[in-house]
Amino acid sequence: xxxxxxxxxxxxxxxxxxxxxxxxxxxxxxxxxxxxxxxxxxxxxxxxxxxxxxxxxxxxxxxxxxxxxxxxxxxxxxxxxxxxxxxxxxxxxxxxxxxxxxxxxxxxxxxxxxxxxxxxxxxxxxxxxxxxxxxxxxxxxxxxxxxxxxxxxxxxxxxxxxxxxxxxxxxxxxxxxxxxxxxxxxxxxxxxxxxxxxxxxxxxxxxxxxxxxxxxxxxxxxxxxxxxxxxxxxxxxxxxxxxxxxxxx
Amino acid sequence: xxxxxxxxxxxxxxxxxxxxxxxxxxxxxxxxxxxxxxxxxxxxxxxxxxxxxxxxxxxxxxxxxxxxxxxxxxxxxxxxxxxxxxxxxxxxxxxxxxxxxxxxxxxxxxxxxxxxxxxxxxxxxxxxxxxxxxxxxxxxxxxxxxxxxxxxxxxxxxxxxxxxxxxxxxxxxxxxxxxxxxxxxxxxxxxxxxxxxxxxxxxxxxxxxxxxxxxxxxxxxxxxxxxxxxxxxxxxxxxxxxxxxxxxxxxxxxxxxxxxx
Numbered sequence: 001x002x003x004x005x006x007x008x009x010x011x012x013x014x015x016x017x018x019x020x021x022x023x024x025x026x027x028x029x030x031x032x033x034x035x036x037x038x039x040x041x042x043x044x045x046x047x048x049x050x051x052x053x054x055x056x057x058x059x060x061x062x063x064x065x066x067x068x069x070x071x072x073x074x075x076x077x078x079x080x081x082x083x084x085x086x087x088x089x090x091x092x093x094x095x096x097x098x099x100x101x102x103x104x105x106x107x108x109x110x111x112x113x114x115x116x117x118x119x120x121x122x123x124x125x126x127x128x129x130x131x132x133x134x135x136x137x138x139x140x141x142x143x144x145x146x147x148x149x150x151x152x153x154x155x156x157x158x159x160x161x162x163x164x165x166x167x168x169x170x171x172x173x174x175x176x177x178x179x180x181x182x183x184x185x186x187x188x189x190x191x192x193x194x195x196x197x198x199x200x201x202x203x204x205x206x207x208x209x210x211x212x213x214x215x216x217x218x219x220x221x222x223x224x225x226x227x228x229x230x231x232x233x234x235x236x237x238x239x240x241x242x243x244x245x246x247x248x249x
Numbered sequence: 250x251x252x253x254x255x256x257x258x259x260x261x262x263x264x265x266x267x268x269x270x271x272x273x274x275x276x277x278x279x280x281x282x283x284x285x286x287x288x289x290x291x292x293x294x295x296x297x298x299x300x301x302x303x304x305x306x307x308x309x310x311x312x313x314x315x316x317x318x319x320x321x322x323x324x325x326x327x328x329x330x331x332x333x334x335x336x337x338x339x340x341x342x343x344x345x346x347x348x349x350x351x352x353x354x355x356x357x358x359x360x361x362x363x364x365x366x367x368x369x370x371x372x373x374x375x376x377x378x379x380x381x382x383x384x385x386x387x388x389x390x391x392x393x394x395x396x397x398x399x400x401x402x403x404x405x406x407x408x409x410x411x412x413x414x415x416x417x418x419x420x421x422x423x424x425x426x427x428x429x430x431x432x433x434x435x436x437x438x439x440x441x442x443x444x445x446x447x448x449x450x451x452x453x454x455x456x457x458x459x460x461x462x463x464x465x466x467x468x469x470x471x472x473x474x475x476x477x478x479x480x481x482x483x484x485x486x487x488x489x490x491x492x493x494x495x496x497x498x499x500x501x502x503x504x505x506x507x508x509x510x
Contacts, residue, residue: 001338003338004324007327011327011363079318079323082295082316084339086313087336087340089339
């Protein structure tokens with residue numbers, strides 16, 4: 001199953017390449033501008049990459065929600081879903097296979113974006129790298145499970161497209177993925193914690209800019225875990241292997 | 250038995266799709282499942298494939314069945330060869346063994362072509378080859394020749410004969426009765442979720458078929474009269490056809506419809 005997912009990726013690598021390449025371009029373009037924004041927020045002398053690297057990592061990892069959704073819906077569109085089921089794959093194996101490549105993609109995103117930030121954009125983690133890794137890992141898990149919940153709860157590919165892509169942009173912006181939350185309009189700031197990105201960025205700020213360790217990011221980690229649990233609950237509640245899905249056919 | 254359904258009932262809300270169906274297929278047999286659209290053929294196939302659970306009754310299947318659903322299911326971006334590999338891997342079958350199906354389905358020269366660029370008939374052949382890639386003991390083919398060209402139909406019929414010859418049980422749903430006669434398959438006729446007749450072609454013809462004259466009138470009405478006489482037809486007849494005792498006339502007698510309707 002995973003081998004075939006990789007085969008499909010090899011035949012059409014463009015979407016994955018865009019999800020890794022595009023944030024690199026945005027980070028490079030925005031980091032200088034973010035330096036002054038961070039300074040205005042009390043982080044004098046911090047490189048702009050302290051905002052753009054985790055911000056773009058969160059925003060573009062959120063597109064993995066759509067990647068997971070499409071990975072399942074396209075099997076319905078190609079009419080291969082019943083064949084996979086007839087092959088006797090358990091639900092766990094089917095879903096595991098569908099999550100494997102998006103998981104690889106999100107991991108690659110984080111490694112490339114943080115690596116690029118350190119090597120070329122002066123990103124320094126003043127606190128614990130382990131805390132950064134925990135936040136990244138939990139956020140990655142969250143988006144994968146959210147993708148599964150979207151695939152479970154939505155019934156047409158147009159819904160998946162609209163909800164996951166626009167949702168990723170909206171939650172990324174609301175949670176401070178593009179600019180710090182304190183730079184957002186005042187009326188937006190109180191609702192920013194509704195976005196999981198807000199909590200990931202809160203944790204990143206603690207670890208990257210404020211010298212925090214794992215113990216200092218337990219709060220954001222707990223909230224991210226709670227979001228993940230909610231999405232997992234939706235996925236478990238709504239996911240049915242024989243549910244009809246309308247695609248492009 | 251490679252497939253045995255006993256007292257199978259399946260409902261979709263208020264509608265009863267299968268109403269106490271008993272159906273079995275021994276190893277090496279080809280059983281054609283006939284019936285008008287909506288009779289329950291695809292539901293029966295889906296239950297045999299394990300895609301649907303019956304509301305009641307029991308299902309016994311030998312091994313993991315090979316399924317070719319009615320609608321073509323292939324990976325369009327993968328090549329023909331890779332499509333076979335993809336499903337072979339799921340069954341733990343080697344790539345080399347999977348590729349043995351290229352030739353019987355006339356796909357050898359297309360092996361490295363993306364499946365999405367194949368013609369409809371070529372896709373249909375690949376779709377059917379995928380179903381048998383693991384050499385199943387039970388093969389479920391749901392209208393495998395729907396819309397197929399002559400070459401595709403011939404390749405699929407040859408493959409079905411070969412599979413049965415190797416001891417596989419084949420369930421074959423179709424609306425094309427000449428194919429069933431060509432295959433020499435046994436027949437089960439499904440109507441409104443019930444098996445209303447079953448047996449060999451000869452048995453069905455002997456039991457149910459009679460000569461009929463099908464008359465079509467200028468106003469579009471059709472009428473069927475027993476016998477072979479065309480005597481006394483009026484001016485308002487645009488077409489009159491004698492249907493000799495055959496599987497087609499047995500089908501007509503049992504369902505009141507032509508098989509292709």
